[in-house]
Amino acid sequence: MPAPSRPPACDIAVFGGTGDLAIRKLLPALYLSERAGQLASGTRVIAISRAGFDDVDYRVKVAGELPRFLPAGTFSPALLDTFVRRLHHVSVDVDGGPGSEPGWLDLAVALARSNRTRVFYLAAAPALYGPICAGLARHDLITDAARVVLEKPIGHDLASARKINDEVGAVFREDRIFRIDHYLGKESVQNLLVLRLTNALFESVWHCGAIDHVQITVSETLGVGGRADYYDRSGALRDMVQNHLVQLLCLVAMEPPEGADPESIRDAKLAVLQALRRFDAEHVRQTVVRGRYTAGALDGDSVPGYLEELGAHPSDTETFVALKAEVLTPRWVGTPFYLRTGKRLDRHAAEIVIEFRALTTGVFRGVSGTGPPPNRLIVTLQPDARVRLTVTTKEPGPGGVRLHTIPLDADLTGASEPRPADAYERLLSDVLRGDPTLFMRCDEVEAAWTWIDPIQDAWRGAGGSPHEYSAGSNGPAAATALLARDGRTWHQEPLS
Known part of the structure; x- marks a missing residue:
């Protein structure tokens, strides 16, 4: 059976990009997509966290940690080098109030380099889903082709789930919201x-x-x-x-x-x-x-x-x-x-x-x-x-x-x-x-x-x-x- 067609180039912005989920699951998955030829030329991965990394710092961190979380037989130094060149880092304190604005502006600058599809992956606490989406809207970062991915849990009960759904839904259409369950x-x-x-x-x-x-x-x-x-x-x-x-x-x-x-x-x-x-x-x-x-x-x-x-x-x-x-x-x-x-x-x-x-x-x-x-x-x-x-x-x-x-x-x-x-x-x-x-x-x-x-x-x-x-x-x-x-x-x- 032929391999699936490759998605077009896009920007993948990962909120919580230095966290456990990103390092153990998301970045290894993207590396495997690179290995399978499923990341188009020009696709970028922009990690967003409170850490004061520049692009070089972040690439060094990922290159040092990623191999531990790859399936046996999939690691290649040359492929890792190719993959980490796609990586960037922007420092944003998403729950920091008015003082966080410079970070949001840096993210806007990073994304302004292209008008391709944007995928915002929220590998953060569910309580931050609404504020992050509001921040994206406030800085006009949501394009017609933008999508948002929400990790579980979506709330801790029905009331909190509805609150998150309402806050995210105020910014993204339902067909642009991807609530992920890796099972x-x-x-x-x-x-x-x-x-x-x-x-x-x-x-x-x-x-x-x-x-x-x-x-x-x-x-x-x-x-x-x-x-x-x-x-x-x-x-x-x-x-x-x-x-x-x-x-x-x-x-x-x-x-x-x-x-x-x-x-x-x-x-x-x-x-x-x-x-x-x-x-x-x-x-x-x-x-x-x-x-x-x-x-x-x-x-x-x-x-x-x-x-x-x-x-x-x-x-x-x-x-x-x-x-x-x-x-x-x-x-x-x-x-x-x-x-x-x-x-x-x-x-x-x-x-x-x-x-x-x-x-x-x-x-x-x-x-x-x-x-x-x-x-x-x-x-x-x-x-x-x-x-x-x-x-x-x-x-x-x-x-x-x-x-x-x-x-x-x-x-x-x-x-x-x-x-x-x-x-x-x-x-x-x-x-x-x-x-x-x-x-x-x-x-x-x-x-x-x-x-x-x-x-x-x-x-x-x-x-x-x-x-x-x-x-x-x-x-x-x-x-x-x-x-x-x-x-x-x-x-x-x-x-x-």
């Missing part, structure tokens, strides 16, 4: 839609009559580390469930969109959000589990608990959430969706598991006593991109029929070039092309918060502390009990 840029996530909608094998059984339940898991082995202050204000529900896991749920549960155009797909996702059963306090108590890791062991090393990493002050912030969701549409009546995410768990993984209903009759039912086990479609997002379908076969050998389960396994990463695009690389390329398909629309963000807010309200009203689980385990026992009450178990890959 939607993963190869296996996009393949999920293609797998389902282009294969009769799956689309014909993608409903409650054939599917028993769905599990969506994102587990991390890392703790909060240097993000402790941010994380304690957020927690797993806001940091992971409201955006990443909910978006994955939408892709699994949505009706076939009317077309492959961006708005048809986003309309289909919105319909899922609007069909989710709403939580009340009692429903939260029965179907939502929150946990927090204590000291434990990972890979043979002792690791501290969350409260130890946080410091002295008390906290009831959760580092783990498991919940049962219901999509109240004819396609999914009686088929629950179980979501879970947590830190300091026993594995680094992200997966979607579709468990089909077990056969209750059949010629081989008596062979194992209970019949063949249910088939599972397992879509792995990380650490690699794979799709597996478990099927029942005869165990080889004489002496009668013995059933066992084997996986039909497809590796989506590709064993050779072209290398599958990194999630941020893919999404940034879509921004440069002006394609919003994989980005969240304003009404999607607000609908997700409408569903999540009652959980936060119920936790505040009930008081108490999260269930504890040891670092290196698979989460609190209450999460296991959540499925056990329904006669189900979490899918768990054997530890290698």
Whole structure:
């Protein structure tokens, strides 16, 4: 298949250009785009921060740090030299009041050199999204082709999300706002839609009559580390469930969109959000589990608990959430969706598991006593991109029929070039092309918060502390009990 056409030359202005997100994710993604020949001649990356760097200082900083965050086999000194020549730095204190005007004027001068497409990437605190956009408008920096990219989280509840959307929307049209969720840029996530909608094998059984339940898991082995202050204000529900896991749920549960155009797909996702059963306090108590890791062991090393990493002050912030969701549409009546995410768990993984209903009759039912086990479609997002379908076969050998389960396994990463695009690389390329398909629309963000807010309200009203689980385990026992009450178990890959 030919490589995608290269976007035209543009200016990419990154607010927070010296920060963790820019150095670890955005600049590596742009370097990979350079490697793939997807950055047109003349494209510039203008980092914006409070640091007093000139262009040379910034290029030296990036050249020293960037190689650590590149995928194996992609680093080239010559390519790095080519890439850093695109980099510039402008010092702007975006929340500094009137004294910050000289920096804004410097940015205006830097951008005035061309009238090409401008992409403003806000790798900054969400509270600054509105002020940054107001500053861009005040200095007449928004052209007809300008776009803005917003990192999650968009607010911390429905009211704050609406405030951000209103402030940004006062400056940029909705079709120029790209709310990024890097999970939607993963190869296996996009393949999920293609797998389902282009294969009769799956689309014909993608409903409650054939599917028993769905599990969506994102587990991390890392703790909060240097993000402790941010994380304690957020927690797993806001940091992971409201955006990443909910978006994955939408892709699994949505009706076939009317077309492959961006708005048809986003309309289909919105319909899922609007069909989710709403939580009340009692429903939260029965179907939502929150946990927090204590000291434990990972890979043979002792690791501290969350409260130890946080410091002295008390906290009831959760580092783990498991919940049962219901999509109240004819396609999914009686088929629950179980979501879970947590830190300091026993594995680094992200997966979607579709468990089909077990056969209750059949010629081989008596062979194992209970019949063949249910088939599972397992879509792995990380650490690699794979799709597996478990099927029942005869165990080889004489002496009668013995059933066992084997996986039909497809590796989506590709064993050779072209290398599958990194999630941020893919999404940034879509921004440069002006394609919003994989980005969240304003009404999607607000609908997700409408569903999540009652959980936060119920936790505040009930008081108490999260269930504890040891670092290196698979989460609190209450999460296991959540499925056990329904006669189900979490899918768990054997530890290698």
